Amino acid sequence: MNTHTSPRMSTQDIAHDLVALCKAGKFDEAGEKYWADDVLSVEPSADGMSRGKAAAHGKGEWWANAHIIHGFEVAGPYVNGDQFAVRFTIDQTIKETGQRMTLDEVGLYTLKDGKIAEERFFYLG
């Protein structure tokens, strides 16, 4: 059975779809749709590296549960070859501390075979 009859989506197609899902607030759905099973997810913190779809999903779930989201902006995508960048600006309150802050970050996505093989996040600072 040939499962590869549909035309391969370009980096730009995937990037635009991911951005559209994020703009609709569907951050986790965007990941679920495009993460590779063994996606490498890299945050700036020392222990910020995780491997696999379940870990990436868990990170998103942790974030959604730990914060009140007041608003967000998603800008991009910015494309080069099999990579693209997206800028996220999120107005949020950390539930535990009550601190309201703006999360300003850039996500860099590297595709392989139409899936996100790596996502790497850069923080303003």
Next chain:
Amino acid sequence: MNTHTSPRMSTQDIAHDLVALCKAGKFDEAGEKYWADDVLSVEPSADGMSRGKAAAHGKGEWWANAHIIHGFEVAGPYVNGDQFAVRFTIDQTIKETGQRMTLDEVGLYTLKDGKIAEERFFYLG
């Protein structure tokens, strides 16, 4: 002679200095100060890869000569490990065509031994 007595600048130090130079319009000076001799510079176009400080400098010179710059914004840096991202928004007119347009891009810089080993540019689109 020990030429390594001064404390090594962190990724964040270099990123902030580069952004400060760019905010002052000193794009080429920022490169000259931090490009490694064999810096790899990658634009999204098919022939957009160049190697070496002279090529990177030449690209900046070509850009400055080919455009009228009406204004620009530099946002960042966004840091992760030995890499950082910078967002550039440039209001410019292409001299040859008279077309005024906004260049919206993200530059991703990878440091090695305190110098830019690689710069990779992502375009909004």
